[in-house]
Amino acid sequence: MMNVKAPSNQPPARGFTSDNIAGISPEMMEAIVRCNAGQAAPYGNDEVTQRLEVRMSNIFEKDVKVFLVSTGSAANALCLATMTPPWGSVLSHADAHINRDECGAPEFFCDGAKLVQLGGENAKIDLAALQAQSKRMVGDVHSVQPSCVSITQATEVGSVYSLDEIEAIGAVCRDAGLGLHMDGARFANGLVTLGCSPAEMTWKRGVDALSFGATKNGTFGVDAIVLFNQDLAQPLAFRRKRAGQLGSKMRFFSAQMEAYLADDLWLSNARHANAMAKALAAGLASISGAKVDRDPEANILFCKLADHLINGLLSAGFRFYHDRWEAGTVRFVTSFATTQADVDDLLAAANDLAQLAVRRSS
Known part of the structure; x- marks a missing residue:
């Protein structure tokens, strides 16, 4: 040859x-090697995965449900599908990753729900536009129904929503009865910019579900769905399995995420x-x-x-x-x-x- x-x-x-x-942080490789010894229960029933959920709950200062997946696109699509009926709409900025760079995955997993694009400077949703769209055609059987808002933190242009901006969007969602999803592919990058706690940037501002990105920041092929609204947990569990995202050897995902969070890496x-x-x-x-x-x-x-x-x-x-x-x-x-x-x-x-x-x- x-x-x-x-x-x-x-x-x-x-x-x-x-x-x-x-590549990946050396700590991830070491965690995978350590995890490779012996046997462990499959499909997330292992000790490492159970330990990780406790750690996540401590980090977010709230009992959360954690679902590990292999990609950020899967995390986003499964979250939005769980939060949005097929006749619903997801409101996001026109430059959001879910709109520009996921090849229609959110609509596919949402069984036909529509992405509605909003404007705003620096790839952040304009609040007035959101307020107007959140009430548009509500109850009209001829129109998709506003169901969920998705914000990207940090955004696709490198800007970061302030805590006040997230709070204001959360208030619109509460007023209109909409779920609030955060696409956190670069969650850690936004968090250190604001210098706040994970809780302050998420559920304390009204976020129901978070796509907790890790792959872009040092892990090997693992992101997490973090649910603050635990009513979403059961349907999301079935959707993850149906989407082929329930890893049989989940402990290798969890070991990476555990190392990622250890010592504030x-x-x-x-x-x-x-x-x-x-x-x-x-x-x-x-x-x-x-x-x-x-x-x-x-x-x-x-x-x-x-x-x-x-x-x-x-x-x-x-x-x-x-x-x-x-x-x-x-x-x-x-x-x-x-x-x-x-x-x-x-x-x-x-x-x-x-x-x-x-x-x-x-």
Whole structure:
């Protein structure tokens, strides 16, 4: 068999496309190895999974039900399906991940329920628009019925809902009788930005169900559904099984999540990722041809780059999204594994390209 090698003249890729490109924290690997000894009851009846639910209840200062799944998309879709009847609607921002990036999974799992898109600056739901939509056509058999609101924390553009903003959305939901779901794929990144407790950012502000993201922040293929409204637990249990998300060897999911939460690893990982995004933003602000759209509140940075910077960085092996939005708009994402050296290398390359452009124009 021919052994095909990559061209030697290609520079090594240095990625800022997503926090999904990082590996896993060493603590996760160690937890999986420890968990591999001996036998354990299947389908979440093992000691590790039961211990994890107690730990989660302590972290959230409330008795919660925890359902582990393999992806954030599964967590979101199963939550929304449990909270929304087929004739209902899920109200979310137009740029929410459930609307832009899940290939119709929420509608599929909801048996036809509709996603209704709302506007708002910085990918956060406009409260007035939400208030109006929450009462629209209620009781009219010809229209889908508002049933649930989903907010993304942190958002897809790296902004973070404040506690007051979550409280206000929760109040609208209570007034209209709607459930409130939080897509927390980057939950830890938003939490450390606000400097509050998990309880203060969720159920104390009216959140009924949380997609508790961990994969983007150090685990290997495990996220959690955390239910504060325990009336949702039984139907969600059946939906998880029906969706093929009830892992038979659940202990390996639980061991990762337990290690993730131990010694506040999840929070330190998120703080590091956020800090790397801020360092990148600060460095780009002084480079000719680069303009940071807004200071990152989490680990996502949007900016405008001149063509020579985009093309030069790509040629140097840096990887980032640059062709999904309008021309010149670039997204950088940092992770727990991003190093200061990674950031410094990108900034040095961008600065060299900017100086070269000045010399050529003079």
